[in-house]
Amino acid sequence: MIAIEQARSWSPRVISKLETLIRSGDELSVYRVNPLAFARDRGISEAECIDLFLHAARYGLFEMNWDVLCPQSGMVLHSFGSLRTLKTHYVCGLCDVTGETDLDDFIQVTFSISPELRRLTFHDPESLSVEDFHWKLRFNGDGRFAGQQVRFLDFLRGLVRGLTFLPPASTTTLQAVLGPGALTGVNVETQAALIVPIAGEAATSPTLLQVGYDGQRFAPALCVVPPGPVVIQVRNAGSTRGSLLLINWPPEVVAQAIKPPLEFEPYLSGGALVARQTFRRLFRSENVDEKEGLGIRQVTFVFTDLKGSTAMYERIGDLNAYGLVRQHFALLEMIAQRYSGAIVKTIGDAVMAVFCRPTDAVSASLSIVEEIGRFNRERGEPAIILKIGAHCGPSIAVTLNDNLDYFGQAVNVAARVQSLADAGEICISEALYSAPGVRDLLGGRTVVEFEAPLRGLQGRASVYRIVSEW
DSSP, X not given: OHHHHHHSOOOTTHHHHHHHHHHHOOGGGGSSBOHHHHHHHHTOOHHHHHHHHHHHHHTTSEEEEEEEEOTTTOBEEEEESSGGGOOOEEEETTTTEEEEOOTTSSEEEEEEEOTTTOOOGGXXXXXXXXXXXXXXXXXXXXXXXXXXXXXXXXXXXXXXXXXXXXXXXXXXXXXXXXXXXXXXXXXXXXOOEEEEEEOSSOOSSOEEEEEEEOSSOEEESOSOBOSEEEEEEEEEOSSSOEEEEEEEEOHHHHTOSSOOOOBOOOOOBHHHHXXXXXXXXXXXXXXXXXXXXXXXXXEEEEEEEETTHHHHHHHHOHHHHHHHHHHHHHHHHHHHHHTTEEEEEEETTEEEEEESSHHHHHHHHHHHHHHHHHHHHHHTSOOOOEEEEEEEEEEEEEEETTEEEEESHHHHHHHHHHHTOOTTOEEEEHHHHTSTTHHHHTTTSOEEXXXXXXXXXXXXXXXXXXXXXX
């Protein structure tokens, strides 16, 4: 804990709140901790709380989890221990869906206390009760139906017709009463699933449904069962324990061609985390498979470049000019971190920065202009003159030259927008200007719209120049 205390300056009692969680929190409260919820419940800023848990993970107090959630059920389909092992393809046997998710879309980063520090039953899933194994280990319980306060997990529990482990080389028998619709069974660990329609006249005597299971798939002996009482016999022919969650979906759910995604309490997404300076600094070894990359649905890029750098080098000499450039790099990194962003790389005298939220990118750009102006006034000369441009859009996170980088058209457009800015100016694309909150943020400032050709876009595009007030 001393190492964390010394890592940076913290607000009062932040460290003590983490210590209290570690020492006194119940098992569920220290397993898959959502840092945004922790911040909200304890009156800590989100940015500081994320940094707190990143440092705690760096020094071995917590383990970082990259959890892939099913958009329709909130089931934790996979939990990866690092970014480099993360796979975005998902299959949910409960919802009968498969797909690809983006780094900022249903990939939740959580923190679990290290088993070296405190051993939890969740660290040993085999020791959990069948209820805890399903509801606490395998689901994000925050998911709610869109626009409603009803938790999906509460709705789902009302449809449960069986919940059991399947011991190896044995037969497990369950009894239930089924209504019209469909019977879905799923192993929440492997996503092996069965789906049997429930249709026809209601049975008065129990229907026998035999199901084979080989450790990889379920094989029901019947293709349809009638409503009414049913006896389900599951033969596990495999060598390892399985599990089975049986759900009786009603007809209105079965009729949905695509189940709508749930709404979740705010959580730290993978896309937001990789755009943070603290993560990139503390976990430099984290990278993305160069052959694949990870998609990001929405990210904002800010490019800056020095105007007149050649003349500056000639005027004050290479050594002095290099010192100024390094100071300006440090200033930009500080501002990027202040607004939950990160410096991706420097290219000569230019800087590429990334932000998860468009408003953070614009706020950081405005702050850069202000801070550089103050820097120049303190020196008594316009030593550093910047041109700034920004754009938001989809991208791909990749590893290039051992650095976590970004690739795609949004990067190219942001660089092109920056080239349109003049000394001390900020230019932003129409996509960024139209992003939620940006127009309000710029209210009261002079913003001039003009058209210009942008690489990768047909014709001419609207660009917005923010006139400097400093």
